[in-house]
Amino acid sequence: MSRPPTVAQRRLIEAADPVTGRLRGTRAQLEALVRRGLAFRHPRPPHDHFLTPAGHRVREAEPQAPPVAGEAETDGGGGFAARVGGEERAPVSAAARLREVHSAWQGLLELRRMTNPDGATGRPCGWERTHLVRAAALALEAAGHRPAGPDGDGYRVRATPQPEAVAVYGPDEPFLRACAQTLERAGWQAGAYTEPRTRVRYLLASPRRA
Structure with missing residues (x-):
């Protein structure tokens, strides 16, 4: 477990914007938070710094638990896990x-902007296609x-044998229907189906390519 932030770093974290997590401080202060995984530097001008999910947890003053397997799949280091149900x-x-x-979803939109060839944010990116369950769950929870x-x-949200498809139950x-609309707005294709044996209704969703 990493050591707790210094008093000065905690003060900086507590002064961050309560919703976006935008930080204010000197360059050295902000870079120190980035090195500890408590903040990230936005890749586009004016290159502001924002709290990561781990930074938000520090501000809430909640005890840090060791990350469990699979929990860092969304943001690559903050311990955030989309809830799949x-x-x-x-x-x-x-x-x-x-x-x-909110922070995780904004980060995912920025990842789309940076990695999709045309910079589109309305279409899933490569990361989402390799983390289908987590990506679909994040889109639902963020909405x-x-x-x-x-x-x-x-x-x-559950994995399926089909390539690039997840099942969503409700x-x-x-x-x-509401989940289908949300996924479609987030750049997914979603259709309703019925399981032959159980007659349970579910959505089959896959990330749109164009």
């Missing part, structure tokens, strides 16, 4: 989670859909 919930406040998801808890009342047809 059915997993144990971490003890984090709703406000903190909202900020984490305000609730992941399934122990009672199963929410979305569940409690009812209206919920699935």
Whole structure:
């Protein structure tokens, strides 16, 4: 586990914008936060610095737990994990989670801008095509859909045998329709299907290529 931030670094973190996590400080201060994985430098001018999900957690003053397998798939180092539905919930406040998801989604849009050949943000990028379940779950959670808890009342995103496709399950047809609309706005294709044996309805979603 890394050492806690210094008093000066914590002060800088606490002064960040409460929603976007935008930071103000000297170049040396900001670079120190970047080296510790608590901030990132936006690649486009004016190259502002923003808190990573890990930085947001420091501001919430919640104990840091060692990252578990698969949790760093979204942002590459902040310990953020998109909720695919059915997993144990971490003890984090709703406000903190909202900020984490917002930061992760904005980071993903920037990744699209940087890696899609035409700079398009409305179409999934290569990372999403290799992390289908996490990418689809992030798109749903960022739009305000609730992941399934122990009672199963929410979305569940699961891998499928089909290449570049995930299955999305929900409690009812209206919920699935809303999820389909969200995924389509996020650059995915989504269609409703019925499992032959169980008659359970679900969405089959895949990232759009054009």
